[in-house]
Amino acid sequence: MDQSVDVVDHVSSLLDGEKYKEALTVAVDEKYAKQFKDNCWDLISVIVSKVNNDTNTLKPSLYGTCEQFLSIIVQKAVPEEALLEFIEQIEVSKNDAQFSIILQPLQQLLLKLTLKRGRSLEWCLNAISTYIDNIPVPEYELEGKQRLLMECDDNIRRINKVYSLLPPFYCPFISEVMNDDKCRPKQIISAFLISLFGKPLVYVDVDPDTNKQSETRACTKFLIADICTLLKNPLKFLAYIEKCSNESEKTKPKNEKYDENEEIDPYDHKEKVNITTLSGLFYALLSGHFEIPDTALPLVYSPEYLVCTVLLCGVHLLSFTEYGPLSKGIYLCKEILKKYPENILSSKLTMVHYNLGKNLMTVAIYSMYQSLRKESVVILGTLVNKFDYKGRCSLIKYMIDNANHSGMIGYAISLYKNSLDEAFKEPELPATFKDSQLMAMLKKICHLPHGAESDLVELADQIITSLNLLRYLVIKDTGNVTNFKNNFVAIETSYLEPLRVALKMSKAHYEVKLKDIEEAKNNPKENINVSINVGGNVLDTIPDKNKKEIILSALNAFHLIEGLVARLSECINLNKQKPV
Known part of the structure; x- marks a missing residue:
């Protein structure tokens, strides 16, 4: 071969000229072997750049040729070098077709790297997470059955498409690590799966009442099944919820580069396991909107611990203004409060209950979604009435002090009146409704x-x-x-x-x-x-x-x-x- 001919330019010209068989010949011809191997890095970039979202439809032969080319490169290139280039191409992908065409050769490379796969797999999944995180999520002021229209939105379709590509990519690696609870690759994959419950999925409506047949809901089902299979007991991440909820913003920033020689626990990567991703995960597990294997939800946790911890997720989701996370927070709180007994002692009141009340009031007063406003009022009443009379009065006082809204204060007063009426039926009226305690409350009211x-x-x-x-x-x-x-x-x-x-x-x-x-x-x-x-x-x-x-x-x-x-x-x- 003439050494003045650049194999990268030559292949690019052949693809542009629709000479696909000739281009593939270059990839397998022995006379091009050395230059081909030396230029795999640049060839990957050129081939991926030929693909656009409409290539598979308008030019299926080009798309098929590019797929074959990348597969040949995987066989001929130095695996470590090709891996780094594929990861970079994911990070700079301009469209979903480019992202899609990279996944299979990337998987083939990882399967070849049996000894060094742990760190390589982590790099690959990090790149995929970054790409997914950059998908914009639309938000329309639609409610009820109107939200079915969201399935027609381009970005929702993108989310469905990209998420559907993921299980075929990561499933072979789940199979390999299933029987080793302590192996790092298993933790890496688990952290990745948890991250998928955050942005953008947390913003998409998967309510079975309005979106039972949605593609997003189907994608979520696959994710839940895989994470339950991999983790066996996903409730072990209850321990991470409070930690992530209280995390200071001054800890390692999201974009901080970690020392490559530093061995960090995969669950400590806050861009993967954080309060948003955990909230999305526990919504899926405990909202009742998805079928969860009984073996994935062991009953060894005390109801008090389970409820108080998961309510941190509810509080977080209710701090959003978008319908997706708000509705998830509403349904999660509604369902998890059912696990609470009645007449909980006022000594069990914690900041999570007050914060939940505050966020529910904010949704009830200011949310643009009428259905969520109504639901938040109902849950607020449920929260208050779960406690004994002293606890109820404490929450009602908090509502009156923080509502700054006549209608919400009126609702708090009605909750107090109902509790008082209930207390009058007791053999002896509780002290919280007598003398100075009663007058202190009336002074507020x-x-x-x-x-x-x-x-x-x-x-x-x-x-x-x-x-x-x-x-x-x-x-x-x-x-x-x-x-x-x-x-x-x-x-x-x-x-x-x-x-x-x-x-x-x-x-x-x-x-x-x-x-x-x-x-x-x-x-x-x-x-x-x-x-x-x-x-x-x-x-x-x-x-x-x-x-x-x-x-x-x-x-x-x-x-x-x-x-x-x-x-x-x-x-x-x-x-x-x-x-x-």
């Missing part, structure tokens, strides 16, 4: 942040539920078991009196606004501008028709509150006449 000048529209839900609670107490506690009767004067002075003043001022204010709107309607030439302030927000850009609806709604709320105050006052006055 019956609170006008700015006294008579408080915005009653903004506080309407809280005020209505608080008045209903007070009236319930007056009517229910005829024997003054709670000692509430002795505090009528304090309630009247600190709450009802300023509330009456606030009602009078608010009604007058809104009635004037309503009159202004009517005058503006009757005298359009006078151009009367009417602005409304609700919750500190000035509503001066909305149409007068909508302003009128807001004002009428506010006035209706005032009338309702006024009626509740009157009935409560009547009950208090009647009760005062009875002896204590």
